Amino acid sequence: MVDARGLAGQLRTVLGDAAVITDRQRLRTYECDGLAQYKVTPALVVLPRTTGQVAAVVRACAAAGVPFVARGSGTGLSGGALPHADGVLIVTSTMRSVLDLDIVNQRAVVEPGVINLHLSREALPHGYYYAPDPSSQQVCSIGGNVAENSGGAHCLKYGFTTNHVTGLELVTPAGDVVQVGGKAPDAPGYDLLGALVGSEGTLGIATKVTVRLTRSPEAVSTLLAAFPDTDRAGAAVSAIIAAGVVPAAIEMMDALAIEAAEAAVHCGYPPGAGAVLIVELDGPGADVEHEFAEAERLCRASGATEVRVAADDAERALFWKGRKSAFAAVGRISPGYIVQDGVVPRTALPQVLRRIAQLSADTGIRVANVFHAGDGNLHPLVLFDDAVPGESARAEEVSGAILDLCLEHGGSITGEHGVGADKARYMPRMFDADDLDTMQLVRCAFDPQSISNPGKVFPTPRLCGERPGRHQGTHPLAEAGVAEVF
Amino acid sequence: MGDVVLQELRLATDDHAAAAGPADTVDGMPARWVASPGSTAETSAVMRVAAVHDLAVVVRGAGNRLTWGAPPERCDLLVDSTRMDAVVEHASGDLVVVVQAGCRLDVLQQRLAGAGQWLAVDPPRPGTVGGTVAAALSGPTRLAHGAVRDLVIGMTMVRADGVVAHSGGKVVKNVAGYDVGKLLTGSYGTLGVITEVAFRLHPLPKARSWVSLPRHSAAAVHEALQRVVHSQLVPGAVELDRAADGSATLTVQLEGVAPGVLARTAAALELLGPSATAGSRPPGWWGIQPAGTGEVLLKVTHELAGLPHLLTALDAAAARHRLAAHVRGSVAVGSVLVGLRAAEGGNRVGPAALGPDEVAGLVADLRQRAASFGGSVVVLDGPRVVKESLDVWGPVGAIDLMRSVKHRFDPARLLAPGRFVGGI
Numbered sequence: 001m002v003d004a005r006g007l008a009g010q011l012r013t014v015l016g017d018a019a020v021i022t023d024r025q026r027l028r029t030y031e032c033d034g035l036a037q038y039k040v041t042p043a044l045v046v047l048p049r050t051t052g053q054v055a056a057v058v059r060a061c062a063a064a065g066v067p068f069v070a071r072g073s074g075t076g077l078s079g080g081a082l083p084h085a086d087g088v089l090i091v092t093s094t095m096r097s098v099l100d101l102d103i104v105n106q107r108a109v110v111e112p113g114v115i116n117l118h119l120s121r122e123a124l125p126h127g128y129y130y131a132p133d134p135s136s137q138q139v140c141s142i143g144g145n146v147a148e149n150s151g152g153a154h155c156l157k158y159g160f161t162t163n164h165v166t167g168l169e170l171v172t173p174a175g176d177v178v179q180v181g182g183k184a185p186d187a188p189g190y191d192l193l194g195a196l197v198g199s200e201g202t203l204g205i206a207t208k209v210t211v212r213l214t215r216s217p218e219a220v221s222t223l224l225a226a227f228p229d230t231d232r233a234g235a236a237v238s239a240i241i242a243a244g245v246v247p248a249a250i251e252m253m254d255a256l257a258i259e260a261a262e263a264a265v266h267c268g269y270p271p272g273a274g275a276v277l278i279v280e281l282d283g284p285g286a287d288v289e290h291e292f293a294e295a296e297r298l299c300r301a302s303g304a305t306e307v308r309v310a311a312d313d314a315e316r317a318l319f320w321k322g323r324k325s326a327f328a329a330v331g332r333i334s335p336g337y338i339v340q341d342g343v344v345p346r347t348a349l350p351q352v353l354r355r356i357a358q359l360s361a362d363t364g365i366r367v368a369n370v371f372h373a374g375d376g377n378l379h380p381l382v383l384f385d386d387a388v389p390g391e392s393a394r395a396e397e398v399s400g401a402i403l404d405l406c407l408e409h410g411g412s413i414t415g416e417h418g419v420g421a422d423k424a425r426y427m428p429r430m431f432d433a434d435d436l437d438t439m440q441l442v443r444c445a446f447d448p449q450s451i452s453n454p455g456k457v458f459p460t461p462r463l464c465g466e467r468p469g470r471h472q473g474t475h476p477l478a479e480a481g482v483a484e485v486f
Numbered sequence: 487m488g489d490v491v492l493q494e495l496r497l498a499t500d501d502h503a504a505a506a507g508p509a510d511t512v513d514g515m516p517a518r519w520v521a522s523p524g525s526t527a528e529t530s531a532v533m534r535v536a537a538v539h540d541l542a543v544v545v546r547g548a549g550n551r552l553t554w555g556a557p558p559e560r561c562d563l564l565v566d567s568t569r570m571d572a573v574v575e576h577a578s579g580d581l582v583v584v585v586q587a588g589c590r591l592d593v594l595q596q597r598l599a600g601a602g603q604w605l606a607v608d609p610p611r612p613g614t615v616g617g618t619v620a621a622a623l624s625g626p627t628r629l630a631h632g633a634v635r636d637l638v639i640g641m642t643m644v645r646a647d648g649v650v651a652h653s654g655g656k657v658v659k660n661v662a663g664y665d666v667g668k669l670l671t672g673s674y675g676t677l678g679v680i681t682e683v684a685f686r687l688h689p690l691p692k693a694r695s696w697v698s699l700p701r702h703s704a705a706a707v708h709e710a711l712q713r714v715v716h717s718q719l720v721p722g723a724v725e726l727d728r729a730a731d732g733s734a735t736l737t738v739q740l741e742g743v744a745p746g747v748l749a750r751t752a753a754a755l756e757l758l759g760p761s762a763t764a765g766s767r768p769p770g771w772w773g774i775q776p777a778g779t780g781e782v783l784l785k786v787t788h789e790l791a792g793l794p795h796l797l798t799a800l801d802a803a804a805a806r807h808r809l810a811a812h813v814r815g816s817v818a819v820g821s822v823l824v825g826l827r828a829a830e831g832g833n834r835v836g837p838a839a840l841g842p843d844e845v846a847g848l849v850a851d852l853r854q855r856a857a858s859f860g861g862s863v864v865v866l867d868g869p870r871v872v873k874e875s876l877d878v879w880g881p882v883g884a885i886d887l888m889r890s891v892k893h894r895f896d897p898a899r900l901l902a903p904g905r906f907v908g909g910i
């Protein structure tokens with residue numbers, strides 16, 4: 001049995017010396033992704049430049065039974081790219097070419113390390129952009145977006161990564177290179193793309209990604225509305241959706257989040273607001289004009305104390321600046337914080353926010369709320385001070401209790417950050433053993449050795465030879481007590 | 487053994503099982519039993535009976551598309567979903583509906599329309615919700631709202647071994663766990679029995695208009711399509727209807743708020759020139775399948791810019807094999823249906839029977855040229871004699887992974903064996 005380090009020599013001949021890292025100090029720069037509380041130093045890091053090199057690395061891992069983990073820019077917030085201590089970390093940041101910007105077909109083919117925003121920048125002069133826009137889009141990679149099925153503020157209208165990927169070149173966990181889908185839709189057969197996008201690197205490594213490009217909108221209008229409290233802001237969101245308006249984005253921040261953003265970036269939001277909404281509409285000019293007026297009216301009717309309309313791109317950017325800086329900004333008001341990611345049905349928002357406030361009051365743990373209100377995706381920031389004994393543990397409890405609240409209201413434990421290493425233990429709260437077993441069937445179909453990013457998504461690893469949950473042995477009716485065995 | 491099986495199926499379904507009648511066939515193959523479970527739990531019990539007795543199972547909804555795909559190798563048990571027809575939950579404020587698989591799509595739409603909403607799927611000849619998902623059907627508005635796979639947010643399924651599994655949920659934004667629902671969507675009943683689906687909904691458009699443009703060459707169709715897709719019209723749908731003689735109409739559906747639709751209708755007329763006309767109703771052919779009974783229906787996909795190559799290749803192949811090809815479909819998406827019938831002419835009286843060799847020849851020619859239009863050619867439906875003369879699904883990428891998925895979900899090959907790609 002060869003361990004991961006034992007593969008170094010073999011991989012150097014394939015990748016070259018510089019692309020194989022074994023030095024302890026350098027390995028440690030890869031010990032975590034965007035979720036820094038989990039740290040594991042990988043046994044080996046490789047920096048492949050081609051599909052062939054990725055396949056060679058994976059084949060070597062498969063032959064030796066060594067686990068591997070793919071990593072793009074390392075911005076993920078669920079520990080999805082957390083290395084394996086006895087495994088190879090395959091970093092795709094050196095695969096950064098936009099291979100084909102095919103405007104005529106409204107597609108682009110990119111390597112996995114391409115930065116999300118870079119693709120849009122390249123497409124923009126042609127009147128196109130890449131729609132999924134996670135907050136980290138200036139640094140996150142499209143390969144990582146594919147793994148996590150990343151969303152963003154504008155996925156309310158435009159959908160998630162899974163709605164924009166039409167093809168993948170995949171290195172399977174056996175090291176085979178296969179083409180799934182392409183520029184045309186509906187490749188015959190199972191929707192493997194649907195299974196692969198969002199599988200968090202557990203089904204293989206995407207080495208080329210074919211994405212849909214979206215026509216840049218003719219008009220964009222953005223407003224910032226201040227409300228006395230989150231209840232009334234939530235009512236405005238419901239009213240806008242109920243009116244049949246589909247904004248490109250509706251974002252909400254509560255008082256504590258506003259306070260943090262003001263302290264950090266001086267975004268100049270209306271003073272004293274208990275909540276603000278950012279509502280953005282885009283599309284053809286006449287449509288936007290009409291619907292934007294409607295959205296503005298509904299904000300006022302729902303109790304907005306002030307509504308500002310962005311006069312130009314600069315003012316729009318200022319509205320967004322507060323929102324986009326919110327995560328980092330809470331660092332100004334708290335030494336430590338947990339970014340939670342949960343989803344509730346939009347209509348449950350006011351009720352859930354009140355419950356979160358109650359939870360906060362009961363525990364003395366402050367919670368700042370920043371979220372994608374249009375689709376009920378909450379990002380509570382649970383604040384704590386490590387210097388206060390027991391506070392980080394209580395913050396962890398509050399954070400977990402918020403997920404329970406989400407589930408209680410029929411929601412999800414993650415809307416866009418993924419399960420990764422962080423939430424695998426919460427999966428059984430959302431899915432029963434049979435659900436997880438069925439997901440494992442997919443895993444085993446792609447990766448019978450369980451070497452592709454093991455330890456993520458699933459709470460308990462499983463050997464693929466087993467078939468728990470199969471009931472062919474016992475007669476079903478006998479088991480159900482309805483009949484004797486014939 | 488037959489009596490035992492029937493007795494067990496009756497126990498499993500609260501007496502809703504029977505020996506198959508003359509109408510209970512799948513593509514001409516008679517089934518032996520029909521079971522109509524009324525719930526997910528009953529479906530599970532039925533599947534356990536099937537697993538114990540090694541019964542091959544085909545799921546039937548409205549029965550509109552039982553002849554689609556390859557004929558199954560065997561079919562012992564038809565699982566009829568139509569008793570599971572409840573709308574479980576319509577959360578109108580959340581734009582989400584949870585519905586049982588046997589609910590008819592038109593019934594669901596009627597119900598949703600009461601709240602000013604709809605499930606944005608408009609396939610030709612709508613059947614049940616489960617059938618729509620299992621065959622991944624779509625219609626013109628796929629351009630604006632995505633394919634049915636993009637609208638499915640949660641699913642309950644029963645596996646071949648009777649195990650009930652859920653994936654997704656009731657919220658639109660959700661990345662917890664594998665999206666097993668997408669894998670089941672378009673799987674033709676070969677991975678599991680879909681019993682319940684949660685969908686995201688859309689508000690019904692407040693206003694709509696249709697702008698049509700007649701065109702008579704593949705190049706002219708292409709030129710008009712490119713103009714539309716790169717414009718700021720943001721069409722809800724762009725459909726092509728092209729008769730066998732090459733005469734074609736490109737129709738753009740505009741939807742939204744009234745002032746917006748009005749402005750964009752004017753913009754579309756200007757963009758497409760003096761031969762374009764606007765109307766407040768779609769053309770008569772809109773959303774209708776371009777093949778009738780006894781004809782052959784192909785699904786052909788293409789890259790947007792591949793459309794003229796597809797049309798040219800199709801014309802050449804049709805002429806060579808003496809067939810008439812009618813194209814209709816979503817050319818801004820890259821997915822069209824093609825209806826094939828025998829070409830008129832000669833001394834024949836009435837339509838000639840469709841020859842299997844001619845169809846096989848055309849399909850082979852088209853697949854050979856598939857690289858020129860960047861898509862695939864699938865024979866969705868047609869007389870059994872035709873389907874048996876060719877591989878209806880054609881070459882499939884990543885087939886080993888698909889076989890592996892099938893093997894994990896249904897190792898005994900009980901679910902519609904042979905109906906899907908690569909003999910899956």
